[in-house]
Amino acid sequence: xxxKIAIDRLKPTFLFxxxxxxxxxxxxxxxxxxKCQFMCHCSAKGTCQNTGRCLTKCDNGWFGESCQYxxxxxxxxxxxxxLPTQATLTWLTDRDxxxxxxxxxxxxxxxxxxxSFPFTWLRLNVNTxxxxxxxxxxxxxxxxxxxxxxxxxxxxxxxxKTVDYRCNxxxxxxxLILTGTGLKSICSLYISGGxxxxxxxxxxxxxxxxxxxxxxxxxxxxxxxxxxNSTSHTGFEANPAWTVTLETSKVVNRxxxxxxxxxxxxxxxNFILTxxxxxxxxxxxxxxxxxxxxxxxxxxxxxxNPVSRIRIVPTTxxxxxxxxxxxxxxxxxxxxxVPGNWGLECKKTCPVECPASCQPxxxxxxxxxxxxxxxxxxxxxxxxQWGLNCINQCSINCYNRSCDRTTGxxxxxxxxxxxxxxxxxxxxxxQWGLNCISQCSINCYNRSCDHVTGxxxxxxxxxxxxxxxxxxxxxxQWGLNCINQCSINCYNASCDRTTGxxxxxxxxxxxxxxxxxxxxxxxxxxxxxxxxxxNCYKMSCNQVTGVCNSECMGYMDxxxxxxxxxxxxxxxxxxxxxxxxxxxxxxxxxxxxxxxVCDSVLNLSCPADCPAGFHGTNCSLQCSSNxxxxxxxxxGYCISCQSGYTGLYCEKECPSGQWGMNxxxxxxxxxxxxxxxxxxxxxxxGQSGDTTESSGLTFLSGVGVGVAVGSVVVVLIVVxxxxxxRRRKQPQPQSHEEPKRGxxxxxxxxxxxxxxxxxxxxETFSPDKFQPDEDKTDNKTVKTSQDxxxxxxxxxxxxxxxxx
Numbered sequence: 001x002x003x004k005i006a007i008d009r010l011k012p013t014f015l016f017x018x019x020x021x022x023x024x025x026x027x028x029x030x031x032x033x034x035k036c037q038f039m040c041h042c043s044a045k046g047t048c049q050n051t052g053r054c055l056t057k058c059d060n061g062w063f064g065e066s067c068q069y070x071x072x073x074x075x076x077x078x079x080x081x082x083l084p085t086q087a088t089l090t091w092l093t094d095r096d097x098x099x100x101x102x103x104x105x106x107x108x109x110x111x112x113x114x115x116s117f118p119f120t121w122l123r124l125n126v127n128t129x130x131x132x133x134x135x136x137x138x139x140x141x142x143x144x145x146x147x148x149x150x151x152x153x154x155x156x157x158x159x160x161k162t163v164d165y166r167c168n169x170x171x172x173x174x175x176l177i178l179t180g181t182g183l184k185s186i187c188s189l190y191i192s193g194g195x196x197x198x199x200x201x202x203x204x205x206x207x208x209x210x211x212x213x214x215x216x217x218x219x220x221x222x223x224x225x226x227x228x229n230s231t232s233h234t235g236f237e238a239n240p241a242w243t244v245t246l247e248t249s250k251v252v253n254r255x256x257x258x259x260x261x262x263x264x265x266x267x268x269x270n271f272i273l274t275x276x277x278x279x280x281x282x283x284x285x286x287x288x289x290x291x292x293x294x295x296x297x298x299x300x301x302x303x304x305n306p307v308s309r310i311r312i313v314p315t316t317x318x319x320x321x322x323x324x325x326x327x328x329x330x331x332x333x334x335x336x337x338v339p340g341n342w343g344l345e346c347k348k349t350c351p352v353e354c355p356a357s358c359q360p361x362x363x364x365x366x367x368x369x370x371x372x373x374x375x376x377x378x379x380x381x382x383x384x385q386w387g388l389n390c391i392n393q394c395s396i397n398c399y400n401r402s403c404d405r406t407t408g409x410x411x412x413x414x415x416x417x418x419x420x421x422x423x424x425x426x427x428x429x430x431q432w433g434l435n436c437i438s439q440c441s442i443n444c445y446n447r448s449c450d451h452v453t454g455x456x457x458x459x460x461x462x463x464x465x466x467x468x469x470x471x472x473x474x475x476x477q478w479g480l481n482c483i484n485q486c487s488i489n490c491y492n493a494s495c496d497r498t499t500g501x502x503x504x505x506x507x508x509x510x511x512x513x514x515x516x517x518x519x520x521x522x523x524x525x526x527x528x529x530x531x532x533x534x535n536c537y538k539m540s541c542n543q544v545t546g547v548c549n550s551e552c553m554g555y556m557d558x559x560x561x562x563x564x565x566x567x568x569x570x571x572x573x574x575x576x577x578x579x580x581x582x583x584x585x586x587x588x589x590x591x592x593x594x595x596x597v598c599d600s601v602l603n604l605s606c607p608a609d610c611p612a613g614f615h616g617t618n619c620s621l622q623c624s625s626n627x628x629x630x631x632x633x634x635x636g637y638c639i640s641c642q643s644g645y646t647g648l649y650c651e652k653e654c655p656s657g658q659w660g661m662n663x664x665x666x667x668x669x670x671x672x673x674x675x676x677x678x679x680x681x682x683x684x685x686g687q688s689g690d691t692t693e694s695s696g697l698t699f700l701s702g703v704g705v706g707v708a709v710g711s712v713v714v715v716l717i718v719v720x721x722x723x724x725x726r727r728r729k730q731p732q733p734q735s736h737e738e739p740k741r742g743x744x745x746x747x748x749x750x751x752x753x754x755x756x757x758x759x760x761x762x763e764t765f766s767p768d769k770f771q772p773d774e775d776k777t778d779n780k781t782v783k784t785s786q787d788x789x790x791x792x793x794x795x796x797x798x799x800x801x802x803x804x
Contacts, residue, residue: 032066037200038344039220041067043095052344057095063123063190065361066344070193070334073111083108092189097161100127100187109178111191116142116172118253118300120336122165123190124178129160131182137165140175147177156359156366157374161187164359166366172300194334196220197250205242205326207235214242217328222258224329231260236323241313244331248346249278249306252335255286257297257312260327266293267325270315275301278308287315306338336360353377370405381405396452397423399434416452427451442498443469445480462497473497489515491526508544519543534590535561537572554589565589593634626650628661644678654678 027036032050040047041062042054049055052066059067061074072078074093082089084105091099092109119139126132138147150167157163176191203214212226212233224230234240255273259265269290275283283305288297310333314324337346337360350358354365354377364375371377372390381390384401386408394403397417398410404421414423418436427436430447432454440449443463444456450467460469464482473482476493478500486495489509490502501513509515510528519528522539524546532541535555536548542559552561556574565574570589578587582594613623613630623630626645627638641650646663654663657674659681667676671683 033344035200038066038068039199060093060095063095063192064195068195068344068361069190070195072113072117072191072193073189075113075193077114079112081110081112082106083110091187095188097125097187101184104184106183106186107179109183109186109189111176111189113174115298116174116300117193118302119167119169119173119176119191120194120253121167121192122176123158123162123188123192124165124186125162125188126182126185127161127187128182128185131185132161132163134182135178135180135186137167138177138179139169139173140177141169141171142174143171147175154357154366158364164366170302172302194252194254194336196332197246197252197335198244198331198333201244201246203232203242203244205232205234206240207237209233209235209325212327214244217242217331218244220330222330222332224258224260225262226260226264226327227262231327231329233327234325236325238324239313240324240326241311242326242328243309243311244333245309246307246333248341249308249338250333250335250346251304251338252307252333253302254300254334255298255310256332256334258329258331259293259295259297260329261295264325264327265295267314267316267327268297269293271297271326272313272315274311274313275307276309276311277305280309283307307333307335351377395423416450441469487515508542533561591635624649624651643680 027033027050029047030040032038032040032048032052038052040052040054041059042048043056043059046054046056048067052068054067058064061071063069063071071093073080080089080092084103084107086103086106091101122137124132124135126135136149137153138149140147148169150169152167154166155163156166178186178189198218199220200215201218203218205214208214210233211229212231214232216224216230217232219230221230226233232242234242252275257268257271257273259268268288270288272285272287274285277283284301284303286299286301290297310331312326312328312331314326317324337343340350340356340358342348342350342358342360342363344361346360348363350356350363351365353368353371354374355369357366358364359366359375362375365371365377366374367388368374368377368390369388370381370386370390371379372381372385373379374389381387384394384403386392386394386403386405390405392408394401394408395410397414399413399415401415402412403409404411409421410423411421413420413435415434416427416432416436417423417425418427418431419425420435427433430440430449432438432440432449432451436451438454440447440454441456443460445459445461448458449455450457455467456469457467459466459481461480462473462478462482463469463471464473464477465471466481473479476486476495478484478486478495478497482497484500486493486500487502489506491505491507493507494504495501496503496513502515503513505512505527506515507526508519508524508528509517510519510523511517512527519525522532522541524530524532524541524543528543530546532539532546533548535552537551537553540549540551541547542549548559548561550558552558552573554565554570554574555561555563556565556569557563558573565571568578568585568587570576570578570587570592574589576592578585578592579594586595587593588595615621615623615632615634615636621636623632623636624638626642627650628640628642631639632649633639637648638650641647641662643660644654644663646652646654654660657667657676659665659667659676659678663678665681667674667681668683672685675684676682677684
């Protein structure tokens, strides 16, 4: 086991030594290469290095890195002419780059052939680099007398003074024409006829006559006879065949077959040649149809499928024994490496910078992928460029116009597109930028923006400066580019600059932010929060300004309504006269009721306008049943409330914890939860601490309550009796004299003086509740009603009417 491991470790060393021994093996003169399968083509029969490079220069008719490309410009049968005509053109084909044209009048060079050739590429050398771009090439095709240019030529820079001109034509050519001012600087011209890829490849035949084996037909010797053992020959058989298999597949476009000489050349007449790919599939078949036997057969095949093997079979029988024979002098196959490979054996792969197109003899790039400097391809594309020689621009869909310099796909994401690295799907509405992760500004109308830049593409919403939309609308403007005006319904004409909704409330409308609902009658201003002044008739005013709507109540200067009625005037715009029965024709400017003077709001000795329990015009309205003693002033306000009630009309029950007249007393702290009867103050649920006495009220039994009520009644009777006795002692007015009016209406006047129809906004005041008749006839005392609830007050009035 240890020995095996040691041997395995030494294998790389053995392999290296064996490679050195093999590569160091000397080839016979005139040959080179790893297997000595390539022929030297050096001038003056010079030797070549193991790479094929000549120490001198290439022999006439050959060119290239290893002098392996046949030059069609000097092949037998070619003719070179110029315009104007030059006596000699040796400088053009002498393989010397230092000998150049000296005739400044040269305008054209034509290379013609007596047969047609497939064109692949040519090489030009000049002594002035700038002139390379001013030389044009056109072709005369074998099937058309007109000349044509190349549709998509590939011009490959070899060095500063040398270029390769490559073109794929759909036909063979019979003439090449060069024109242009650059010809004045031309030094050399080479036209590629390909290289012989069949040389010393593996040849086989179905049978062999004597020693005339198959390999002699691919040994490079075209001067052969049967007698010098340089011609292949099968035996006499029914189906002979000769084949050659290439070590690596090649693109072959021209075949040259040399027939045997001296004898029996007719055996090759009408032969059939078939080509196969690497999988042994038939590519195409060629059959000679020449009427006469030829010593050299040449035919072309314009196809790009790589050939791996060819087979030649005869169709003419031998005159004796009625058998077929294949006898060949030399088979030449001119072509080159399959695109993507290079080298003498086409086993090397083109660099990653040009994976599909490099010079087949040097490996230098025709064009650079992702680089800009063919053939070296050392300079990567600048940002924003990609592809062959960096001539393509990265898509504008790529973020920052950045893409992979070889494939062109976006390498840093998309700009305005959602599907990196392809970036073909645009952002959805409202999105933009890198992979559409940004949202359009809310300043953009409908949140719409350019999916690449993000600027608003349909205008601004609440801003004035599209497409950037940075300047907000001025006050009172809103919407698309601020072209809309805020509604006059908005307070101070102020609204949200994007929606138009009133942002500071309504002006004369009650439903912010829409402000479509008018103020209810009697209200005005921002969101209708103000009440119209009582100075306005029926409290009706302009819902926006608050100014009275044309009529005043108790004032004479509509719509301002600030000048009170003159004495003797009252009502709407002060057009009504106070009743003549009013003392001094003086009356309330609002109600028209005669003015009275009273010392106190609660002084019950002031005679009433109406009997107890009534008020208003003609005493037609009843006082609230909750008024104490059923007494109210002339507008209906209670002079005081029964125990347990409060409010202007005594319409509100005492809140929890309060009791008594006008709810002025608080329930005892001793009451449980401070809860007591609102009329008497008696604890409802007993006292806290289970005590039976307190500093205030107690929780009474039914008997206790009865005793208390009875005691109160007795006291009141005594009070009434005393009052009556005192009244009898006072002098009584004469029968013709009108009793002196009391001052009960002072209760109203007291309330009036609190408000005095100033510019306050009294929510509970309703002018519809009183509109007195200016024709009220008298102010006599009206007898009170017999409501038992007012019995005490009636007794007092009755006493005042007894006289004595």
